[in-house]
Amino acid sequence: MDDVLKSLRTPRGMAWLFGVTLVLALALALVMAHSRWFFERYVREKYPTPSSTAVEMVVRIRMGNPGPRIEERLKAHCADAYSAWMTADRTDGDEPLARAIVASDPALIATLLEKTFAAGSQAQKLRAARLAHLGAREELVPVLEWARARAEATRNAELTGAIRAALAARAAHSVGGG
Amino acid sequence: MTSGPSTIERKDPARRAFSALLRAFLLIDLRGQHYGASTGAGAADRVPALFWVFGQYLTISCLLSAAMFARVDVWFFAFASLSTSIVLVMSALIVELDEAILDPGDRDIIAHRPVSPRTYAAARLTNLLAYVAMMSAALTVFPTVVGAGLADAGPLFAPAYFVAAIVASVSAAGATVLLHTLGARLEGLRAGLAWVQIILIMVIFYGGQLMLRNADGSFELFAAKPPEWTRWLPSGLLASWVAGAASAPAKRHALSALASVGVASAIAAAAFWRLGIAYRDLHGGIARGAGVEAEPARAGTLAGRLASALTASRAEAAGFALAARMLRRDTDLRMRILPSLGPAAAAIALAIGTRQAENPFHASGTLIVLPLAVIPLLAGAAPSALFALRTSRSHEAAWLLRAAPLANRGLFAKGARKAVLAYVFAPFTVIVAAVLAVVWRRPLDAALFAAAAWATLVAAASLSSRASLGDLPLSSPAARGAMSGSIALVSSVVTGVASAAAGALFLASGDATRMLAATGVICFAGLVASWIGARRG
Numbered sequence: 049m050d051d052v053l054k055s056l057r058t059p060r061g062m063a064w065l066f067g068v069t070l071v072l073a074l075a076l077a078l079v080m081a082h083s084r085w086f087f088e089r090y091v092r093e094k095y096p097t098p099s100s101t102a103v104e105m106v107v108r109i110r111m112g113n114p115g116p117r118i119e120e121r122l123k124a125h126c127a128d129a130y131s132a133w134m135t136a137d138r139t140d141g142d143e144p145l146a147r148a149i150v151a152s153d154p155a156l157i158a159t160l161l162e163k164t165f166a167a168g169s170q171a172q173k174l175r176a177a178r179l180a181h182l183g184a185r186e187e188l189v190p191v192l193e194w195a196r197a198r199a200e201a202t203r204n205a206e207l208t209g210a211i212r213a214a215l216a217a218r219a220a221h222s223v224g225g226g
Numbered sequence: 227m228t229s230g231p232s233t234i235e236r237k238d239p240a241r242r243a244f245s246a247l248l249r250a251f252l253l254i255d256l257r258g259q260h261y262g263a264s265t266g267a268g269a270a271d272r273v274p275a276l277f278w279v280f281g282q283y284l285t286i287s288c289l290l291s292a293a294m295f296a297r298v299d300v301w302f303f304a305f306a307s308l309s310t311s312i313v314l315v316m317s318a319l320i321v322e323l324d325e326a327i328l329d330p331g332d333r334d335i336i337a338h339r340p341v342s343p344r345t346y347a348a349a350r351l352t353n354l355l356a357y358v359a360m361m362s363a364a365l366t367v368f369p370t371v372v373g374a375g376l377a378d379a380g381p382l383f384a385p386a387y388f389v390a391a392i393v394a395s396v397s398a399a400g401a402t403v404l405l406h407t408l409g410a411r412l413e414g415l416r417a418g419l420a421w422v423q424i425i426l427i428m429v430i431f432y433g434g435q436l437m438l439r440n441a442d443g444s445f446e447l448f449a450a451k452p453p454e455w456t457r458w459l460p461s462g463l464l465a466s467w468v469a470g471a472a473s474a475p476a477k478r479h480a481l482s483a484l485a486s487v488g489v490a491s492a493i494a495a496a497a498f499w500r501l502g503i504a505y506r507d508l509h510g511g512i513a514r515g516a517g518v519e520a521e522p523a524r525a526g527t528l529a530g531r532l533a534s535a536l537t538a539s540r541a542e543a544a545g546f547a548l549a550a551r552m553l554r555r556d557t558d559l560r561m562r563i564l565p566s567l568g569p570a571a572a573a574i575a576l577a578i579g580t581r582q583a584e585n586p587f588h589a590s591g592t593l594i595v596l597p598l599a600v601i602p603l604l605a606g607a608a609p610s611a612l613f614a615l616r617t618s619r620s621h622e623a624a625w626l627l628r629a630a631p632l633a634n635r636g637l638f639a640k641g642a643r644k645a646v647l648a649y650v651f652a653p654f655t656v657i658v659a660a661v662l663a664v665v666w667r668r669p670l671d672a673a674l675f676a677a678a679a680w681a682t683l684v685a686a687a688s689l690s691s692r693a694s695l696g697d698l699p700l701s702s703p704a705a706r707g708a709m710s711g712s713i714a715l716v717s718s719v720v721t722g723v724a725s726a727a728a729g730a731l732f733l734a735s736g737d738a739t740r741m742l743a744a745t746g747v748i749c750f751a752g753l754v755a756s757w758i759g760a761r762r763g
Contacts, residue, residue: 059252065277070363073284077368080292081375087296093443166450167297167443198450201299201473202377 092169095131102128109148110141122152130160134175143182150183157183158191165195170207173199177210184214184221192218243341247349252356276360283314283364291372298449300378300472304387305456305465306449307369308394312461315361315398319354319406347502351494354399362395383472389483390464393490397460400493407500444580536644541632545641545699546648549615552700553649556619559700563646566610567654570603574658578665585666586675590736598728598735600658601679604651605686606721609694611646612687613713616695616702624701635697640760642699643691647684655680671738675731678745681752682727686720688759727751 055061080087098106102125108114115121122129129149150157157179164176177195180188192215199207290310294303336346366388374384456462464486471479533546552559577583577596584593618624632638659676663669693716727748734744 059249062277066280066360069277069280069284070367073288073364073367074371076288077291077371080295080368080372084296084375084377087292091296091446162451163443163447167446198299204377 088169091167093134093164093167093172095134096128098128098132098135099125101125103132105129106132106136106145109145110138112141112144114144114148118148119152122148126153126156127160130157130179133179134164134172142178146179146182147184150179150185150188154185154187157185158188161188162191162194165191165198170204173207174210177207177214181210181214181217184218186218189215189218239340240342240345243339243345244349244352247336247341247346248352251349251353279318280360280364283361284367286310286314287365287368291368294449295372295376297446299469300373300376300383301465301469302449302452303369303373303376304390304468305452305459305462307365307373307387308390308461308464308468309459311362311365311391312394312398314365315358315395316402318361319358319399319402343502343506346505347498350501350505351403351498354403355396355494358395358399362391365395366391378473380472380475382475383468386468386471386479386483390468390486393486394461394464396490397493400490400497403497404493404500407497407504448580532648533641533645536648537641539637541634541637542641542644544632545638545643546645547641549642549645549699550649552618552620553645558619559614559617562614562617563611563650566607566614567604567650570600570607570654570658573597573599573603574661578661583662583665585662585668585671586731586735587666587668587671587738587741588736590732594732594735597662597675598731601682601728601731602721602724604655604658604679605682605724605727606717608651608683608687609690609713609716609720611650612643612691612695613716615642615646615699618700618702621701621703624698627698627701639691639695639697639699643687643695647687651683651687652680655683671741674742674745678727678731678748678752681749681756682724685752685755685759686724688756690716690720691759 055064102122105114105118105122105125106129109118126149129152133145133149161176161180164172168176173195177192180192192211196208196211196215199211287307287310290307291303294306298306332346370384370387370391373379373387374381376383457466467479467482467486470476471483533543533550537543537546553563573596574583580596582593582596584591584597586594586598627638655676658679659672662675663672666672694713730744730748731741734740
């Protein structure tokens with residue numbers, strides 16, 4: 049042991065010390081590279097708790113009782129409604145809700161979708177794609193094209209499919225005069 | 227059996243000199259104590275201080291890779307990793323291992339020996355490349371391997387990134403040598419370069435923290451859609467090449483690789499050429515920084531009008547004048563002081579760059595945190611800057627100060643402290659105020675905010691002066707790594723206490739009247755604290 053410690057004072061010993069450290073670092077790097085699933089568990093977007101007004105409006109839309117000028121009223125609570133959509137644990141009434149949210153402020157929704165596609169988990173991205181699918185607005189197309197390119201680059205077949213479906217729905221909506 | 231001449235004896239004199247010089251340089255690097263203070267490793271320790279620095283670089287690249295893994299795409303991953311490598315390689319060469327490039331002290335040891343400038347330059351550059359290779363290995367291993375595990379990384383990511391990292395490191399080292407050798411004639415360039423790298427390091431540091439902590443995905447979005455100009459940075463261009471080669475390799479990528487290697491080789495060759503010239507100058511006795519021309523004496527007051535206006539006694543004025551002159555003359559002193567402003571500058575840059583620079587007089591919430599953070603960060607910089615003022619390139623002349631008939635050395639130190647505040651912190655605070663005035667479009671709010679920051683800063687400087695500056699400025703030699711030693715604790719305490727001022731403004735934010743009252747209270751508290759500090763000092 050003493051010989052090993054003494055050898056650390058020589059250039060060869062120091063080279064050995066640096067080399068062993070580098071090999072250990074390489075081993076750790078290999079473990080990290082093969083543990084992407086572990087890192088992906090911590091990638092998710094956090095949403096603020098939606099206001100009670102927004103929650104109430106969302107519930108009423110889901111129940112098919114939105115009331116007059118819902119899109120106009122929802123516009124002031126659009127970000128909250130998006131949070132409510134993203135954190136919802138139910139899917140009944142998704143279609144009218146998605147249409148109302150997207151129609152209330154398409155530009156803001158496009159911005160929020162962009163953030164989710166960049167920072168969200170797989171489930172959140174799929175939920176965002178569903179919103180775009182059901183909302184089917186022209187303003188969302190650039191974001192969807194961008195998100196599709198990213199999904200294709202990362203070989204994320206499920207997300208690519210969901211975004212393609214959203215784009216196709218928008219195209220069909222256009223042809224249908226929407 | 228007779229023993230023949232040894233390998234080294236058989237070599238021609240130039241090669242022999244090269245081998246001996248290189249071995250000596252490598253041993254000095256490996257057993258050197260430049261990092262002794264910052265790593266806690268002593269000269270007698272078996273594990274050299276440099277090893278711990280190697281470990282620090284591995285840790286930085288490991289953490290950076292872990293922070294970005296599964297969050298960003300290949301381009302941004304390569305861009306951030308290469309940028310970090312470039313900044314750290316340049317930082318190490320400029321700030322910590324200055325002597326590895328060209329040590330004026332070498333003249334005393336080897337000038338009388340038959341070592342040609344070319345041989346010296348070759349040995350120095352090889353030594354430098356060995357050092358850079360060591361640092362690069364520590365900075366490259368994690369991004370190369372971890373990056374290959376990214377979802378959008380192809381099989382060629384690892385080799386492509388490895389080549390890009392070598393090109394980046396060699397170019398950065400070569401560019402540093404070029405700048406350093408030019409720095410003999412362009413002294414100010416070195417200080418400016420230190421500024422840039424420190425700000426970049428801080429932006430990366432705070433950016434990494436925010437990326438992990440922020441709740442709304444702003445940084446992931448920034449990484450997904452970075453500003454266009456980042457793609458034209460050297461690391462951005464290399465990252466584009468890595469991303470292209472990793473996703474869809476084509477013939478043009480091989481040509482780009484060859485061109486990059488060619489550029490790196492050209493920079494290294496130019497560095498070699500400049501190093502030879504610099505050594506020839508050194509050899510000829512034109513040692514850089516060895517002689518300082520005396521400035522002609524000015525008639526009138528010792529220190530000029532500013533000193534007269536800001537000081538209350540002759541001892542204070544003398545301290546002010548000496549510190550002001552050394553700040554102008556001593557590049558090393560400036561390079562030790564200016565980085566202390568880095569965190570505050572980084573906070574402002576990050577706030578503006580990430581659109582989190584709201585006006586606390588009219589807004590509240592998380593978007594005002596970074597501008598408010600300037601207050602404690604600036605206050606925390608005061609002890610570090612004053613601590614740096616203890617040192618000087620001309621510290622051996624401090625016997626003059628010790629022998630001077632100063633009735634109260636505290637007043638002399640007070641004058642020196644005022645010089646740092648006047649020449650370093652005041653311009654910075656004015657710049658911060660001007661930038662915020664433009665961003666907020668409310669000059670009065672920016673001026674009030676700057677007043678609160680200035681009051682906190684002056685109080686911090688006054689209260690920490692005894693612990694940080696002592697009573698005899700400019701009297702110690704610079705110990706490499708010492709800036710991260712004991713003074714770090716004082717700075718942390720000051721930053722913590724000054725955070726109360728930022729906290730008060732945060733609580734008052736969103737209402738102009740409350741903010742005005744809070745600013746007034748902070749300014750008053752700052753004045754009281756400064757007065758207490760002055761009485762203690």
